[in-house]
Amino acid sequence: MKSWLTPVFLLAAILAASVLNCHATKQNVIRWQGQLEAAEAEAAAENWSGAEATLSQSYDDWSSRQTYLHITTEHDAVDSADAMYRRCAAYAAEKEPSEFRAELTGLKHQLWLLVEMERFSIKNIL
């Protein structure tokens, strides 16, 4: 094998892994945001038990990706989102619609930040 192929292969592998990571993060975040919107709709319909259950399912899904997220993303961003998930659950349990909605909006934005951080964009690169 030509010796220049090794670094080219390694660079290509790193680039491919970065692209795949960006794609995987985006897919995960879109799914979590969908779950959060479903919880929000249930809360708007005053179905708080349904909102709690949907939020709990979303949190379980989120928790199952924690190791991957901690390996690939800044821990502060992941920990912030985790804390927001817990606060949302607390507001849902207390049936506080305005706080719940505000926290949920913040959580959706925080999750989208995870995608933004991994995205190939001029804004991120520069």
Added chain:
Amino acid sequence: MATAFLRTVILYFLIMVGLRLMGKRQIGELEPSELVLTMMLSDLATVPMQDFGIPLLSGVIPILTLLSLSMLLSQLSLCSIRFRRLLCGSPTVLIDRGKLRQDAMRKNRFTIDELLEELRGQGISNLNDVKYAILENSGQLSILPWPEVQPPSAKDLGTEVTDSVSLPIILINDGRVIARNLEQYGKSEEWLQKQVKRQGLASCRDVFLLTIDGGDKIYCLPKEKTT
């Protein structure tokens, strides 16, 4: 604590492998691109070692990327002379046939004081003694004096010399027999044992260093007794 320990171990080995891949050159002989790479690697490694808030990958990926780029550029510079010149630059002649090239010195921001310092460092006190002075890519100055101020060689003196220089081969290193070298030299372990006994030592374990040169001349250094 455990995170710091494990991250340090991983990054240490990664950097060691990386520097090993860079080749055998010493820090003082690094090309500009290699010097930049070395500094960047050391800096990159320390960040995830100390800051546990960022993933280890954010240190590992830039390190791997830099090493890959460095290897790729090295390979490309082997293939193309023009690319090598672009990457590493080319040596500059500062003194050409005894004439100081001030334009070249200005271009390389090399002061006359630095030039004189380098000359003194190489045992030359007079600028007139220098025929060529070349500023190498590594930043070192190579000096070639005029023939009349160089010490005469055996060839200059017309003296016949016998070639007595040969590369010594290590047969015992710190009590351990280097079997590959022994085999390469066409000698057996029994022969080696005899040589060790002849030196007044009981076994190979008592030898710190034993070498043999092309003229079958043996050099033996016994191990010091530890108290």
